[in-house]
Amino acid sequence: MAIHFLQPLKIPCSVSGLSRVDVNDLFIFLIIATLTIGCTKEDGPAVSTSLKDKALFGIGAAVSVAHLKEVDFSDAFKNSFNQVSAEYEMKMAHLWTALGTYNWTSADYIVNYAAQNNMKVHGHTLLWYQSFPTWFKNAAYDSLNFENNVKAYILAVVSRYTGRIVSWDVANEIFADNGTLRNDGIVYKTFKDPVAFYGRCFKYARNADPNVKLFYNDYDMVLNSAKRNSVKEMVARFKRVGYPIDGLGEQCHTTIWTDNIQRSSGFTDLAKTGLLMHISELDVRVNQNKSDSYVFTDADQQKQSDTYKSIAAMFESIPQVQKFAITTWGLTDKYTWLTGWWHPKEYPLLFDNNYGKKKAYNGFLEGLN
């Protein structure tokens, strides 16, 4: 393309103080600069290096107060995430110290931290069979008193954080892996119709905060069709009876050896409920044989990156209106429940022990639209 239109500008030198030669050079420089910027815009925005900036939905992580108080942890968290879940400090066992008595210290800290850093808070979890306080279990309440006390608890917790906690897991893990109701929990032992009890608890949470999003949370719903069908039946019953439910949280504690296709088809099936979807406790195990001599090889790091990418792409495959958030269950391999529950040699998260971004982080980024 001939550039015959580049006539030198007739700017009186005395005004500009520039020599004629300078003006031409400046003119050519401006042309080139405009062309370069023009080109970049056409090739789409520069690839964002931060998950929170690239994702068109929430990017969360589970944290504890002790870790938030560590500068390196807090910096890495703020730079990549815009949503927070409390790993354990918003559960009954931690909040409900006696009848009518609450320990708000840690939950308040996390909610204030989120407000100061422009983050959303997802409440985890109002009801969980593993988190009823010992004093409550020892009280052996009949169903009426059990429900009245739990109702008062839900009202106290949800109303305290109205407008500051945007969503709650009302109930967590009420189904066993064979799809039947978990029968080792105190709710199962107290109520003839436990699902109806949980449905009423969703209503109590809605009454406490008319705008909060209400979720049911569980693991392996995407891999386990028996459990998934039980959850879908519960959702259908809730809708029929009028118990409010807005979303489903698939925990997604997964591995590099899990079948990505099975996971994706299960997720797509779950999303057919039309509810908001939350990948709520994501981590990706790598040490399949729980080996004491396990080495996190380049090959396994790449498999983990591919797994995070496939999960991000799976999430992106559902309608935008159903995309609530993806939350990792922790931030750094330095602090993960898996070194206790699975094996000390585990590296399931996006940041290494020194808060360096792992291959997994870039895999996650690549999976986002």
Ligand code: G3I
């Ligand atoms: O940090 C305190 C420490 O100061 C104290 O000395 C010690 C002894 O009491 O407790 C420590 O807190 C423990 C915390 O983990 C940190 O290690 C809590 O007691 C313990 O209850 C807590 O366990 C949490 C567990 O849920 C039970 O609430 C795990 O962090 C958390 O990762 C795990 O998360 C669950 C999800 O809620 C539901 N899905 C499965 C997932 C993994 O089990």
